[in-house]
Amino acid sequence: MWDVAVVGAGPAGSVSAYLLSKKGFKVLLLDRQSFPRDKPCGGGITFRTHKVLREVGLEDYPVERPHSEVLIKGFGFEVRVEHRPFAINLVKRESFDHFLMERAVEEGTTFKRGNVTAVKSEPEGVKLLGVNEYASYVVGADGANSLVARSSGLRNGWGKEETIYALEGSAPLSEVLTFIVDAAPMGYGWIFPRASDSNAGVGGLATKAVEIKRAFQEFSKRHGIRDVKAAIIPIGGIDLPSSAHRIFLVGDSAGMVDPLTGEGIYYAVKEATLLSKAFEADDPVSRYEELLLEVREELRLKRKAFRIIVPRIGFFFKIFAAYPEIARRYMLTSIGEIPFKDFWGWAVKRIPRASFSLLFHRFK
Numbered sequence: 001m002w003d004v005a006v007v008g009a010g011p012a013g014s015v016s017a018y019l020l021s022k023k024g025f026k027v028l029l030l031d032r033q034s035f036p037r038d039k040p041c042g043g044g045i046t047f048r049t050h051k052v053l054r055e056v057g058l059e060d061y062p063v064e065r066p067h068s069e070v071l072i073k074g075f076g077f078e079v080r081v082e083h084r085p086f087a088i089n090l091v092k093r094e095s096f097d098h099f100l101m102e103r104a105v106e107e108g109t110t111f112k113r114g115n116v117t118a119v120k121s122e123p124e125g126v127k128l129l130g131v132n133e134y135a136s137y138v139v140g141a142d143g144a145n146s147l148v149a150r151s152s153g154l155r156n157g158w159g160k161e162e163t164i165y166a167l168e169g170s171a172p173l174s175e176v177l178t179f180i181v182d183a184a185p186m187g188y189g190w191i192f193p194r195a196s197d198s199n200a201g202v203g204g205l206a207t208k209a210v211e212i213k214r215a216f217q218e219f220s221k222r223h224g225i226r227d228v229k230a231a232i233i234p235i236g237g238i239d240l241p242s243s244a245h246r247i248f249l250v251g252d253s254a255g256m257v258d259p260l261t262g263e264g265i266y267y268a269v270k271e272a273t274l275l276s277k278a279f280e281a282d283d284p285v286s287r288y289e290e291l292l293l294e295v296r297e298e299l300r301l302k303r304k305a306f307r308i309i310v311p312r313i314g315f316f317f318k319i320f321a322a323y324p325e326i327a328r329r330y331m332l333t334s335i336g337e338i339p340f341k342d343f344w345g346w347a348v349k350r351i352p353r354a355s356f357s358l359l360f361h362r363f364k
């Protein structure tokens, strides 16, 4: 019997397996795909994600291209923000995920290919159906459509209000990492230049899926996007528990992703580090929930910001562009230098004055 079976070898699963193996647990890591495998994703590793990876000794992941400058544009305005040595490292998920999985194996994790169809909790452990395995604990790191989450009763799938719908692909190489805030309704577009091509796409709240598809046709024509893939990012798990009797959810399976940007790798690796800490306690389930409180608090505030800003993005982006200090401070949150709540508290005080002077300038 395994101490811990981790389902899914994306960043959430492999970092969990790596850290739990380091602690001496007997860990099985399962994935339905053989590795290396690709995953629809911009591959943006923000500086704060890098810091978490560095803290646990995983900072030597393969980087396609580091970007210290970020351009945000739309509605006829643009803002540039900079952070050195880099703001965002771009990776190819194929090699990034493979690297993390191999590091878990080096620490003693056993990797097996297998499709888990359901989990069944029993008093002494958890049965993994479809792969005929049994473990004291199971970690569901099986992504946006997690079967562990559904079969354990921790999640019940995602409604459209709880999902970001995205279309992405490969585009010709460009220079500057760019976010385009008027490229899609209730969302944005991105161009992420890698070593020899760019990853580019659009995404937004799934309630606008039809309009997002239409916006992508235009975006795709303009930027020459090929090998198009559609995918979802779940954002609806912020208020739901991420663990139950012997079962834990980490990463997209829990639906705890930044609703403003769709950034999920940070939360996947951060939650994996919290999970491994929880295993130091006698009752890892309640400890994990305690440790997650800070992440939930941040995501709740981001959800609030999303509801205020995104439906009025044209208006707010003008403020953003007119007051680069707002953009600079926002950048500091993704660098991990200031908590989002400090940025938000600071910005909320300034937005009324900024809106007033913007209107004043417009009518002058």
Ligand SMILES: Cc1cc2nc3c(=O)[nH]c(=O)nc-3n(C[C@H](O)[C@H](O)[C@H](O)COP(=O)(O)OP(=O)(O)OC[C@H]3O[C@@H](n4cnc5c(N)ncnc54)[C@H](O)[C@@H]3O)c2cc1C
Residues within 6 Å of the ligand: 007, 008, 009, 010, 011, 012, 013, 030, 031, 032, 033, 039, 040, 041, 042, 043, 044, 045, 046, 114, 115, 116, 117, 141, 142, 143, 144, 146, 147, 166, 167, 168, 201, 203, 231, 232, 233, 250, 251, 252, 253, 257, 262, 263, 264, 265, 266, 268
């Ligand atoms: C278009 C797009 C762009 C994005 N861009 C960014 C970005 O630039 N930066 C960022 O931080 N985030 C981005 N995200 C979000 C990011 O991709 C996810 O948050 C991240 O991959 C979550 O990691 P994970 O380990 O939880 O899940 P995943 O990476 O999805 O891994 C889940 C793994 O589970 C396996 N699996 C699934 N079901 C089973 C099963 N039943 N049995 C066994 N194995 C199973 C899968 O094969 C997969 O390997 C983007 C997402 C999308 C869709």
